[in-house]
Amino acid sequence: MTATPPAGRIVWRTATVASVTAETARTRTVVFDIPGWTGHRAGQHVDVRLTAEDGYQTERSYSIASAPADPQVALTIERLDDGEVSPYLTGELRPGDVIELRGPIGGYFVWDIESGGPLFLVGGGSGIVPLMAMIRHRRASLAKTPDAAASLRTRLLYSSRAWEEIIYREELARLAAEDQTLEVVHTLTRSAPEGWPGYRRRIDRGMLAQTAWPANESPRVFVCGPTSLVESVANVLVELGHQPALVKTERFGPSGSSVPQ
Amino acid sequence: MTPISRGFRGRRPADGLAARLPPGQYETRDFPVLSAGPTPHTPLSAWDLTLRGPGGRSARWMWDEFATLPRETITVDIHCVTKWSKFDTKWEGVSIDTLISHAAAKQVTTGGYVLASCDGGYTTNLPLPDLTNGKAWIAFSYGGEPLAPEHGGPARLLVPHLYFWKSAKWVRELRFMDTDSPGFWEAAGYHNRGDPWREQRYTGDE
Numbered sequence: 001m002t003a004t005p006p007a008g009r010i011v012w013r014t015a016t017v018a019s020v021t022a023e024t025a026r027t028r029t030v031v032f033d034i035p036g037w038t039g040h041r042a043g044q045h046v047d048v049r050l051t052a053e054d055g056y057q058t059e060r061s062y063s064i065a066s067a068p069a070d071p072q073v074a075l076t077i078e079r080l081d082d083g084e085v086s087p088y089l090t091g092e093l094r095p096g097d098v099i100e101l102r103g104p105i106g107g108y109f110v111w112d113i114e115s116g117g118p119l120f121l122v123g124g125g126s127g128i129v130p131l132m133a134m135i136r137h138r139r140a141s142l143a144k145t146p147d148a149a150a151s152l153r154t155r156l157l158y159s160s161r162a163w164e165e166i167i168y169r170e171e172l173a174r175l176a177a178e179d180q181t182l183e184v185v186h187t188l189t190r191s192a193p194e195g196w197p198g199y200r201r202r203i204d205r206g207m208l209a210q211t212a213w214p215a216n217e218s219p220r221v222f223v224c225g226p227t228s229l230v231e232s233v234a235n236v237l238v239e240l241g242h243q244p245a246l247v248k249t250e251r252f253g254p255s256g257s258s259v260p261q
Numbered sequence: 262m263t264p265i266s267r268g269f270r271g272r273r274p275a276d277g278l279a280a281r282l283p284p285g286q287y288e289t290r291d292f293p294v295l296s297a298g299p300t301p302h303t304p305l306s307a308w309d310l311t312l313r314g315p316g317g318r319s320a321r322w323m324w325d326e327f328a329t330l331p332r333e334t335i336t337v338d339i340h341c342v343t344k345w346s347k348f349d350t351k352w353e354g355v356s357i358d359t360l361i362s363h364a365a366a367k368q369v370t371t372g373g374y375v376l377a378s379c380d381g382g383y384t385t386n387l388p389l390p391d392l393t394n395g396k397a398w399i400a401f402s403y404g405g406e407p408l409a410p411e412h413g414g415p416a417r418l419l420v421p422h423l424y425f426w427k428s429a430k431w432v433r434e435l436r437f438m439d440t441d442s443p444g445f446w447e448a449a450g451y452h453n454r455g456d457p458w459r460e461q462r463y464t465g466d467e
Contacts, residue, residue, distance in 0.1 A: 009465030014264055050266040058271055059285040059344055084272040098264045105463060107449035108297050227294045231411055234299035244299045244381060251294050
């Protein structure tokens with residue numbers, strides 16, 4: 001297991017909201033202008049700090065959605081109804097507002113063009129966000145070096161509850177239509193439109209056996225989503241012969257169980 | 262100067278709990294899982310724990326032997342660098358003090374630093390004083406149940422006064438060293454010591 005260190009202290013910066021865009025009913029993409037931002041790697045996250053008028057502060061971490069080449073930093077945030085921070089970020093923020101932000105953070109769940117391929121991305125719900133940064137990074141880099149596309153062939157397996165809840169649905173469809181080396185496979189776990197031809201169940205062994213690049217091609221695998229999804233996907237991939245060191249995971253949310261897992 | 266977040270009120274922790282929350286943390290009742298890769302599943306029959314001294318001598322316990330060591334019940338607050346804190350978590354484990362004294366009987370000496378190594382390749386580094394004098398354990402039970410694989414079972418390091426990545430899951434070896442050597446997250450941008458009360462989250466935090 002290897003990772004790359006950043007240099008120096010990661011300072012708090014003032015970030016100004018440039019735009020807020022609805023992705024789905026529960027998710028918003030907030031784009032920030034951040035003076036002094038030194039760039040990031042696809043897959044990294046930031047810490048957000050909010051300060052109330054009486055000085056009360058709280059912090060949360062969010063994955064970066066934008067490509068490293070993008071001068072602005074985009075976060076895509078899912079509103080958790082009982083959350084303290086996400087309802088504010090998704091419901092209250094508007095252009096011109098300022099918050100504090102520091103990053104980029106994390107040197108392991110990252111993918112650069114130099115990391116190579118093939119690339120197998122597995123996302124659940126808002127777990128798509130750091131994977132989207134990788135897809136956008138790949139797209140931006142291949143625009144300059146199209147010959148690399150075949151060696152960086154990429155599949156995304158993306159689990160959403162319903163068609164309307166697919167984050168970045170149109171952008172993913174457009175990118176896949178324009179690029180024969182990018183395949184996007186959806187599975188819908190709760191409801192699907194009439195005539196939906198795709199998967200309609202939670203990600204399972206059969207689905208992974210069909211969609212993952214064969215283990216002997218040593219694909220770079222990134223799995224991000226709720227804990228239960230990540231646990232099961234990572235376990236199956238190891239059973240299918242993938243080297244654990246090539247399967248990088250990021251879990252979020254509660255364990256989904258009152259007893260410790 | 263810190264900008265006020267327009268319209269943000271936030272949720273204050275209940276009276277009496279605020280003092281238990283380090284800066285930037287919030288309380289959760291869940292037990293989130295954070296791991297960099299797949300969860301290893303080591304059967305107890307293949308499990309052992311090794312303490313290795315700087316001179317190369319080592320002490321090793323198979324699971325059945327480890328289970329006979331004096332155990333302690335620990336109730337502590339834990340703090341994850343991803344911002345959640347969980348109060349009054351209940352563990353059972355063998356203190357590092359106990360392991361060191363048993364290892365000393367086999368001429369295993371200590372050093373100023375420790376590198377914990379785990380199934381799956383994870384490592385974390387600590388100064389020895391953060392592990393001794395009743396501050397750290399090898400925990401094998403949580404909430405009265407055997408520790409589940411996702412939470413580090415069969416056994417994990419438990420160092421509750423530091424951010425929880427120092428409480429390495431799936432621990433198999435503690436290596437005593439005379440010099441410090443960064444572990445997995447410490448080499449990936451996280452703080453070398455990780456004291457939550459000083460908010461030592463990342464490299465360069467004071």
